[in-house]
Amino acid sequence: MAERPPRKVAFLLVPGFALMSFASAIEPLRAANHLSGKELYRWFAVVPRGDMAEPSVGFPFQADATVGDTGAAHMVVVCAGGNPARFKDRQSLVWLRRQGRAGALMAGVSGGSYLLARAGLLNGRRCTIHWEHLGAFREEFPHLDIARTLFEIDRDRLTCAGGTAALDMMHAVIARDHGEDLAAAVHAWFLQSEVRGGSDRQGMRPEERWGARNAHLAAALEVMEQDAESILSMPDVAAAAGISVRQLGRLFRAQLGATFSTHRQGLKLDRARRLLRQTSMPILAVAIACGFQSASHFSRAYKKRFRESPSVSRRGGGTLPAAPGCPSLRNTESDMPDERVFRNIENLTREEHELFAKQAAREATDADNARLKDIQVMLDQCWDLLRQRRAKRDAGQNPDEATVRSSRTVEGYQG
Numbered sequence: 001m002a003e004r005p006p007r008k009v010a011f012l013l014v015p016g017f018a019l020m021s022f023a024s025a026i027e028p029l030r031a032a033n034h035l036s037g038k039e040l041y042r043w044f045a046v047v048p049r050g051d052m053a054e055p056s057v058g059f060p061f062q063a064d065a066t067v068g069d070t071g072a073a074h075m076v077v078v079c080a081g082g083n084p085a086r087f088k089d090r091q092s093l094v095w096l097r098r099q100g101r102a103g104a105l106m107a108g109v110s111g112g113s114y115l116l117a118r119a120g121l122l123n124g125r126r127c128t129i130h131w132e133h134l135g136a137f138r139e140e141f142p143h144l145d146i147a148r149t150l151f152e153i154d155r156d157r158l159t160c161a162g163g164t165a166a167l168d169m170m171h172a173v174i175a176r177d178h179g180e181d182l183a184a185a186v187h188a189w190f191l192q193s194e195v196r197g198g199s200d201r202q203g204m205r206p207e208e209r210w211g212a213r214n215a216h217l218a219a220a221l222e223v224m225e226q227d228a229e230s231i232l233s234m235p236d237v238a239a240a241a242g243i244s245v246r247q248l249g250r251l252f253r254a255q256l257g258a259t260f261s262t263h264r265q266g267l268k269l270d271r272a273r274r275l276l277r278q279t280s281m282p283i284l285a286v287a288i289a290c291g292f293q294s295a296s297h298f299s300r301a302y303k304k305r306f307r308e309s310p311s312v313s314r315r316g317g318g319t320l321p322a323a324p325g326c327p328s329l330r331n332t333e334s335d336m337p338d339e340r341v342f343r344n345i346e347n348l349t350r351e352e353h354e355l356f357a358k359q360a361a362r363e364a365t366d367a368d369n370a371r372l373k374d375i376q377v378m379l380d381q382c383w384d385l386l387r388q389r390r391a392k393r394d395a396g397q398n399p400d401e402a403t404v405r406s407s408r409t410v411e412g413y414q415g
Helices: 019-036 090-101 112-118 131-140 165-178 180-189 206-210 215-226 234-241 245-256 260-278 283-289 295-306 310-316 329-334 338-360 366-394 401-414
Strands: 007-013 041-047 075-080 105-110 151-154 157-160
Touching: 007 019, 007 090, 019 041, 019 075, 019 105, 019 165, 019 180, 075 090, 075 112, 090 105, 090 112, 105 112, 105 165, 112 131, 112 157, 131 260, 151 165, 157 165, 165 180, 215 234, 215 245, 215 260, 234 245, 234 260, 245 260, 260 283, 260 295, 260 310, 283 295, 283 310, 283 366, 295 310, 295 366, 338 366
Parallel strands: 007 041, 007 075, 075 105, 105 157
Antiparallel strands: 151 157
16 A cells, blocks of 8 residues: 655744744654654745744744745644734735645644634634733634634644644644554653643633632632623622622632732733734723723723833834724724624713713712713714724725624614
């Protein structure tokens, strides 16, 4: 029986890729060749342009090809780190789509999932990405089925969190291609004590990270981490953890030295900082996405925690420039989903009416008046966003179905 030819694996190395993630993905293939005594895999490094691959630690090395100059591969592995949201090289995305249409397995390592999603190659597939990019990834691609797992293999799409998770993903690839025995031998070669499954969670568990010794508190912390917009109230979290609100409050103070509200605000602000650095979302949109209803409250809390304003973090993070107010039409990739815009409009309008009633009854405080001004600014900016989307439709630029729906709703909502 004739031996199968080696499987060709193309590694697309985006400038700033993590060397550890790349090594964790390519070294198992080398080990499989060595341990089997056969050339089972043949790999080559591809770069968007030029002839050098540039990892995050420096030490550039010679690439084998640039995108567009390669033939079909059996598997394409995209390695990206740093701020993958900034990478929008059209030629690379076209090349990825072409490889996908030709039947290649398409894999994203660490931030590589960003490029696969931007190329439209993760639609209808379950996927994952490094936790640092998770918030920005969900904001830009709300329609995707995104999990906070080590790796995901959904038919012909593979994604992993990066780092050593690539070792575990490639174990699954080798097992599928050449059997579990060879995959186990490769695993032992790299001194790994266990094979981690794709469904294992990324990073440390809450009880390890926060020193939570109580199982109920650990469960509450887990729920809060998953509640990206901080929608759940303290009673909601307590119920999910199986304890009373009073017990939960005592556990926070005793084991974390903080209140529930203080801890939740810290989670919200940490997420806001990642979004400011990794996306071009306007600062107002970041505030709303992280559960803040007041721009001034967000700014004050942010300065107190990080000792710099949100705008300074935005400039320091090297992100794309954002237009003031709501997202512009040139920046729709990082817009809030329409459903969230309308949900915020409804909530803000309800609060605005309540404050108007207090003013009419001469019961409004200075804080109420300041809050009313914030609400009116935020409402104006939300409506501006929806008007821009309507203008895009009227100009015949083929907005997506959600945009058309939002434009029609604007006509009736303000009419």
